[in-house]
Amino acid sequence: MRSATSPISAILPDAFGLAILGVQIIAIFYFLTFNHILSDDGSRLIFGILTYIVLAAVALYMWHGSSFTKKMFRPVEWATAIGASIFLGALSFGADMLVGLIANPQLSPIEAGTKAGSPLGFPLTVMLCPGVTVVTISGFFRALFIHNETTPWEQNDG
Numbered sequence: 186m187r188s189a190t191s192p193i194s195a196i197l198p199d200a201f202g203l204a205i206l207g208v209q210i211i212a213i214f215y216f217l218t219f220n221h222i223l224s225d226d227g228s229r230l231i232f233g234i235l236t237y238i239v240l241a242a243v244a245l246y247m248w249h250g251s252s253f254t255k256k257m258f259r260p261v262e263w264a265t266a267i268g269a270s271i272f273l274g275a276l277s278f279g280a281d282m283l284v285g286l287i288a289n290p291q292l293s294p295i296e297a298g299t300k301a302g303s304p305l306g307f308p309l310t311v312m313l314c315p316g317v318t319v320v321t322i323s324g325f326f327r328a329l330f331i332h333n334e335t336t337p338w339e340q341n342d343g
Contacts, residue, residue: 197330198327198330198331199245199248199327201326201327201330202244202248202323202324202326202327202330203241203244203245203323205322205323205326205327206237206240206241206244206319206320206323207237209319209322209323210233210236210237210240210319211233213315213319214229214232214233214236240316240319240320243316243317243320244320244323244324247320247321247324248324248327254266254324257324257328258328258331259328259332260325260328260329260332262328263321263322263324263325263327263328264325266321266324266325267318267321267322267325269321270313270314270317270318270321271314271318273313273314273317274310274313274314274315274317274318275314277309277310277313277314278298278307278310278314279298280301280306281297281298281299281301281306281307281310282294282295282297282298282301284301284306285297285298285299285300285301285306288300288301298310
């Protein structure tokens with residue numbers, strides 16, 4: 186029987202969360218390739234690996250380094266963060282569409298949103314949703330794993 190403080194039990198929630206992150210990235214890249222948004226060449230694999238490395242670093246920072254998210258233990262708190270990232274991504278894309286339609290009135294709203302022209306326009310939206318969203322989804326499943334692995338008197342709130 187493992188103790189709650191063993192090195193393996195300390196690593197398992199992160200490994201589980203990072204595995205969930207990897208599955209999400211594979212699904213997103215499959216969707217983008219299937220819909221011909223990304224080409225099906227060798228650069229897709231490199232881009233996918235780089236995406237995973239960056240998002241894994243962001244996830245580990247959110248889980249352990251950020252003073253705000255270190256206080257998020259329960260799955261419901263991570264579920265709220267998922268909703269917030271989707272909401273902020275939608276707001277950001279709405280602003281991108283507005284700016285894009287003002288600059289390019291001949292474009293459709295969706296296309297105008299991707300061509301807003303500001304350096305932090307559409308890239309910021311993509312960082313929020315799906316970028317932060319997949320990290321918060323991973324955090325949700327990590328919190329579920331932690332919640333299922335510990336009893337209320339073993340859970341560490343520090």
